[in-house]
Amino acid sequence: MIRVVSWFSMFAVLVLVVTTLLLIALPRDPFRQPGETWRFGFLSGYSVRLLESGRYVDSNWCDVCLEERSFGTWRHTPEGYELFPDSGNPSWRLLRVEREGCSQLAGPPVRRGGEPVYFSREGDLCAARR
Numbered sequence: 001m002i003r004v005v006s007w008f009s010m011f012a013v014l015v016l017v018v019t020t021l022l023l024i025a026l027p028r029d030p031f032r033q034p035g036e037t038w039r040f041g042f043l044s045g046y047s048v049r050l051l052e053s054g055r056y057v058d059s060n061w062c063d064v065c066l067e068e069r070s071f072g073t074w075r076h077t078p079e080g081y082e083l084f085p086d087s088g089n090p091s092w093r094l095l096r097v098e099r100e101g102c103s104q105l106a107g108p109p110v111r112r113g114g115e116p117v118y119f120s121r122e123g124d125l126c127a128a129r130r
Helices: 002-025 125-129
Strands: 035-041 044-051 055-062 069-077 080-085 092-099 102-107 117-121
Touching: 044 117, 080 102, 092 117, 102 125
Parallel strands: none
Antiparallel strands: 035 044, 035 117, 044 055, 055 069, 069 080, 080 092, 092 102, 102 117
């Protein structure tokens, strides 16, 4: 009887260890981690999620294109935020602005010499008015 209990105990510990390792290895959706999301666009656009951990993920979105994500770190600046991509590309800034009575972030223009893009915070009442 003692042999059966010891085998069962070892099996239970092994299952617990394997289950724990599998849960740790699962990818976590960064859009479900604590932070705030800023978006621009209507039928297609771009999102930046600033995670509380100091990391960010940005993503394009549209109905007929493949989603592309990139990751990096961010930090507060007096004007807004500076983002540092993991890819080694140059950093870029999101500047705090007030437009039409709403707090937004101005991002770099999509085209060289174009107008800056304006991100609205997801869940803001200002974003819902548009």
